[in-house]
Amino acid sequence: MLPELGHFALILALLLAGLQAFFGIAGPALGRDRWSGAVSAAVAGQAVMVATAVGCLVSSFVSEDFSVAYVAENANSALPLFYRVAALWGAHEGSLLLWILLLAAWTVAVAIGSARLPPRFAARVLGVLGVVSFGFLLFTLATSNPFLRLNPPAPDGRDLNPILQDPGLAVHPPILYTGYVGFAVAFAFASAAMLEGRLDQNWARWTRPWTTTAWAFLTCGIALGSFWAYYELGWGGFWFWDPVENASFMPWLVGTALVHSLAATDKRGLFKSWTLLLAILAFSLSLLGTFLVRSGVLVSVHSFAADPTRGIFILVFLIIMIGGALTLYAWRAPLLRSAAGFELGARESFLLFNNVLLVTAAGTVFAGTLAPLISDSLKLGTLSVGPPYFNPTFMLSMLPLLALLAVGIHANWKRGRLKDSERTLLYTLVVAAVLGCGFTFGLYSHAKILTPVAATLGVWILLSSLIDPIDRWRRGLTLSRGVLGMTLAHCGLALAVIALTAVQSFTIERDVALAPGGTAAVGDYEFRFMGVKPVEGPNYDAVQGTLIVTRHGAPVAVLSPQKRQYWVQHQVTSETAIRMHRGNNLLLALGEDLGAGRWSVRVQIRPLVSLIWIAAFIMALGGAIAASDRRYRTARALAPAPAGAVEQPG
Amino acid sequence: MTRFLVPLALFALLAVVLAIGIRHSPDKGIIASPLLGKAAPQFSLPNLTDPAHEVRSADLRGHWYLFNVWGTWCGGCREEHEMLLQVHRAGVVPIVGLDWKDDDAQALGWLTQLGNPYQSVATDHSGREAIEWGVYGAPETFLVNPQGLIVYKHIGALTPETWTREILPRVSGLVGGSS
Structure with missing residues (x-):
């Protein structure tokens, strides 16, 4: 009975998601406020239905109901209870269900948090999330129903893929998906702004905490995945530039750019159309990741069982969602004007460099990931690129990014008065170079050319990002959570750079x-x-x-x-x-x-x-702290912060 | 103005590449068997049609044979049955069946009713033998060479394309692996 109940709940969830999308988008467009008001009810109903469906599948797993095909394929009577629950997301169908559950959770959170937003705008945001949810529910029901029965039931299950029988499995996919799905919220905010045809600094302020939270989860998820590959798979590495790893890394790179670009939009009303584009891109890359993993288009160690029908469905969904959003963008973005100008040495310039370099890095990863596909479509034969391509091209955009970060941290908004910090920059660079080279040549006898350079950059960022907060703290000034989070995240990055340098150079x-x-x-x-x-x-x-x-x-x-x-x-x-x-x-x-x-x-x-993963968690923690800054929770009536204010998470 | 159309144009290009990728993907979506190129499991199992003689792998040495995993409970098996009969009539390579987790009476009824393409059918009530072969789900077909090595595995119902493109060339020695 339970599997049928779950199936039925999923169908109801689909209907409710359809209503949520319709009322949320049509209501504000036609000016019918009562329609808009019905959206939150649809959100709540959908969440209950999705939770019911997930509960039914979990209980089938726990009670070892091998008449359910998905349970029979991914569990076994000898499998410990803990993994029988985690087996829920051990394969394609269940992991989609997890995706939908997390999207429902994010949507409920947005619905609760949107009480402070203008009602029409909030309805639009929830409406767009409804469209996303509708697409995924339809996909699940049409091509990947986890509740299908076996007749006759299997006497015992085929067991969970042994690679996945590790505590890492229990936490890695849900956290990673929380990050992926979280970018749907940024996407929904961007789409709602475009539907409304208006985007102001308040918009950026509303979007920031959601984006930063999603980013923190994605950071954690990627780090856990990498840790898991190292520890459990015993492949002897932490990163393989595998298509599926890249699928999570590209949204991360673009999401990082988005977090920074939002800072400029929030504080200075700049880069509006660029921020919108990044919000669309970050989620598009999350969707593309889903496509690559599940369509069998690319062969990867992580792939789910390939099925071209699923591929076609996701492709159509991608075209509707991304194509739709980009069309909206081509129509609305020209209307957006940035209010202010800035000088070359100002913080805005550095954020712009940051964005360009991060998007370039994402682009090189993208090109490398899709290279086999492109060469295949152009009939150039099967081509596969690996670390020899990814490592150098990635470094090419990362090294300037790191150097600019160390400098840009000291830049002020609007005015390029870097001269004031010239001495600080010089001193920290000298200290960093001494420490970096000492670390390279003192601790280890052999090194590559880039080893001292990267080590120096890592130390430089660490010193550079700590100087201002320490100075403020010594003068007894308060540190906002935004600044604290930013500092932590940058320190995490610096530690990651140092750790990666050591691992890449000195591994035996x-x-x-x-x-x-x-x-x-x-x-x-x-x-x-x-x-x-x-x-x-x-x-x-x-x-x-x-x-x-x-x-x-x-x-x-x-x-x-x-x-x-x-x-x-x-x-x-x-x-x-x-x-x-x-x-x-x-x-x-x-x-x-x-x-x-x-x-x-x-x-x-x-x-x-180990420092690589510790550093990644420090970055994620920084994101979490920044997202909890008080200024995001204060009423929107507050005037935008004056330009040039010091406490900028960014 | 037009610069805002650039992302859309790039995405359209990407969609085309992905669409081509999907069209080509069935070639790649094969679940590789760890048993490929390895020796087929040794077995000695009850014979469905002739209880007096067991089906034994030792007797199959020296000849090509197809090892087909099926059951009366399996829809894909009924779907592929006609294809198996054709293979049987072609007389190029014998088919040895493994009746997996099935009821003997039902299986015998199935063969009388639909025709018997098998040289012999071994029964596997417990499912142990299917585990030995690393069976992922019925129907599944393995091609075993005269040296007793598994040279090819097909998951799902056997299709005419698989037969003409993968199995026939191997059996007739047109492709390496018959060594």
């Missing part, structure tokens, strides 16, 4: 063949292999190797990498053993059985790799 990677009792020296560490033994898990068998790690004779750790074979899907996964030691990340993976008790073991020593 070796494959060694070891017999029981044998040792291998890698870097400063010695690894003694104690042999392997069989282990049995709840739904897998494994062999577990034991290695004793020492450094200059002093014991460091005993590590036990595993090789698991899951019973049902017969997939072999490598469970790496990871240990932090003095900032170094030691990673051991069990390779092949070489016979006679000998095993190949992959040893990797990465300095500072």
